[in-house]
Each structure stands twice: as structure tokens, then as C-alpha cells.
Amino acid sequence: MAARAKDTRRFTEIRNAKARRDYFVEATFEAGIALKGTEVKSIRAGRAQINDAFGRIKKGEIWLMNAHIDEYRFGNFANHEPRRSRKLLLKKSEIRKIDQALNQAGKSLIPLRIYMKEALVKVEVGLCIGKKLYDKRDDLKKRVVDREIDRVIKSRR
Numbered sequence: 001m002a003a004r005a006k007d008t009r010r011f012t013e014i015r016n017a018k019a020r021r022d023y024f025v026e027a028t029f030e031a032g033i034a035l036k037g038t039e040v041k042s043i044r045a046g047r048a049q050i051n052d053a054f055g056r057i058k059k060g061e062i063w064l065m066n067a068h069i070d071e072y073r074f075g076n077f078a079n080h081e082p083r084r085s086r087k088l089l090l091k092k093s094e095i096r097k098i099d100q101a102l103n104q105a106g107k108s109l110i111p112l113r114i115y116m117k118e119a120l121v122k123v124e125v126g127l128c129i130g131k132k133l134y135d136k137r138d139d140l141k142k143r144v145v146d147r148e149i150d151r152v153i154k155s156r157r
Helices: 037-044 092-103 133-155
Strands: 013-015 023-033 054-058 061-065 086-089 107-117 120-130
Touching: 023 092, 023 107, 037 107, 054 092, 061 092, 061 120, 092 107, 092 120
Parallel strands: none
Antiparallel strands: 013 107, 023 086, 023 120, 054 061, 054 107, 061 086, 107 120
């Protein structure tokens, strides 16, 4: 029996486009997420957005707030609410580390990407510090310089 060809059109991951531009990422954690069945189907279709999402600790649990997962197109009366809070599944030691870091001033918990790991949906969250405007400008200048260096190296080959 021949192996099935991989479908390249399938969902690979959903990224937070603003995260690395607006924040310095200090540490990252891989978390599971408690979802309903229609949410998983919607994520597999690539119909989710985490650009405005953030993490918050409530009663010793971490919750993903403001993440938008579209309603499943073929769902019925049991379809989910698009912007509901979703529980992130982490180890207690990781929750303690995140809680201690969030109690320091200026840090926040930002989802960086949602991806599939075999049959499970995972969220990569990062402990972040907000960038100032001059930090963003420095990053842009550095990117331009790197591009010019790459062009020069390619032209000399």
C-alpha cells in the first residue's frame, strides 16, 4: 500500500504577526489549550487570529483572553463563541514561573503561535516586555543593514 501524499494546503500554524515586532520575548512555553470540537475544526481550517490575544492568571490557572476562533462553518446549535476565554494547560512549575514573572512590572504573557502537534492543538506563549519606539527603529535599521550585507555577499559570488 502506498503512503498518502501530504496535503500542503492544510493548516500548519497561526502566527501572531505583532508579537516579535512589539515585544522582546524573554522565555517561551509550549501549552496545551482546552477547546471544543468545533474550535479544533476551525483551527485546522486556519480560521483563527491571535494578534490581540494575551494571557492572564486567574485562581492559579492561565487563561487565553481575546483570541478569536471563527465559528465552524458546518457547525450546528452547539457551535462555540468566537472570543471566549480558553484555558491553557501547563505544568504547575511553569505556571509558578509565569506568575512570578508577571508580578514584575512591565511583563505580559503573549501567544506567539498556534500549531498542531500530531493530533493536538498547542499554543506557544512568551513572557514579553514591550518595546519602545526607539527599539523598533533600531530593529528596522539592523534589518536594513543585514539585507545590504546579504546583497553584497551574493553579488561577489
